[in-house]
Amino acid sequence: MSHQAIATAHPLQPLPPGAFRILQITDSHLYADPHGCLAGINTLQSFQAVLEQARALPAEMILATGDLVHDASPEGYQRVRDAFAALGLPVYCLPGNHDLPAVMSRCLDRDGITSPKLVSHGDWAIFLLDSTIPGEEGGRLAEEELDRLEQGLEQNPGKHALICLHHHPVPVGSAWMDRMALENPERFFGLLQRFPNVRGILWGHIHQTYDATYRDMRLMGSPSTCIQFTPRVDHFAIDNEPPGMRWLELFPDGRIRTGVQRLQRMPLGLDLSSVGY
Numbered sequence: 001m002s003h004q005a006i007a008t009a010h011p012l013q014p015l016p017p018g019a020f021r022i023l024q025i026t027d028s029h030l031y032a033d034p035h036g037c038l039a040g041i042n043t044l045q046s047f048q049a050v051l052e053q054a055r056a057l058p059a060e061m062i063l064a065t066g067d068l069v070h071d072a073s074p075e076g077y078q079r080v081r082d083a084f085a086a087l088g089l090p091v092y093c094l095p096g097n098h099d100l101p102a103v104m105s106r107c108l109d110r111d112g113i114t115s116p117k118l119v120s121h122g123d124w125a126i127f128l129l130d131s132t133i134p135g136e137e138g139g140r141l142a143e144e145e146l147d148r149l150e151q152g153l154e155q156n157p158g159k160h161a162l163i164c165l166h167h168h169p170v171p172v173g174s175a176w177m178d179r180m181a182l183e184n185p186e187r188f189f190g191l192l193q194r195f196p197n198v199r200g201i202l203w204g205h206i207h208q209t210y211d212a213t214y215r216d217m218r219l220m221g222s223p224s225t226c227i228q229f230t231p232r233v234d235h236f237a238i239d240n241e242p243p244g245m246r247w248l249e250l251f252p253d254g255r256i257r258t259g260v261q262r263l264q265r266m267p268l269g270l271d272l273s274s275v276g277y
């Protein structure tokens with residue numbers, strides 16, 4: 001699979017009528033314990049700092065693409081919900097391998113925060129897929145999830161589609177991370193191939209920026225709101241890039257402008273020698 005790298009853009013240029021901005025917040029890894037740390041970083045504080053940046057970027061909605069909590073605890077989800085609710089924007093969530101989907105939607109779904117399968121906004125249909133396999137780090141799209149996606153695409157031929165999931169559907173060039181990618185990308189891309197209105201695929205999980213095109217689709221992976229993984233190395237390694245989020249501008253003609261915005265500096269406490277997450 002060949003990809004073409006894309007240069008990073010900057011947000012906050014005026015948007016034409018019908019265009020809108022969304023923010024992707026991913027892999028916040030909160031704990032029941034508000035002092036909980038991942039590789040030395042307090043994940044709650046780091047999450048709150050990224051959301052503070054999000055407040056400064058006018059947007060229509062937030063997409064939260066999984067691993068919202070590290071320990072699948074109701075208390076962790078409660079903190080996620082409180083922080084999101086304070087933004088006053090619709091927040092659409094999908095689960096990652098550290099989430100328990102049932103606990104997640106039971107604890108999160110109120111105050112404008114939901115876990116829908118499809119969000120229609122303007123000329124766009126945004127699909128949120130569950131790629132989790134209970135008890136496993138890797139991902140897979142179950143047949144019923146693929147069927148639902150197919151039906152949704154068939155019912156929205158006049159809309160541009162953005163497909164969101166937690167796991168990366170293409171290798172990112174890190175052996176350890178690519179062992180927990182999406183297990184059935186052939187089925188996924190085979191299905192998408194029938195729908196030329198699919199403009200982009202967006203995921204979390206990899207804790208690093210990935211930006212490419214494939215068959216006219218924009219492929220986007222994004223930094224975590226806490227620790228980052230070093231790109232293109234075969235063994236687990238923590239990077240010293242600051243936490244961040246992705247912004248996306250979706251245009252009525254199907255174009256996507258996107259980029260990553262990070263905190264200005266790394267929160268204190270990062271343990272670069274950490275051996276796993």
Ligand SMILES: [Fe+2]
Nearest residue numbers: 067096097205
């Ligand atoms: Fe993950």
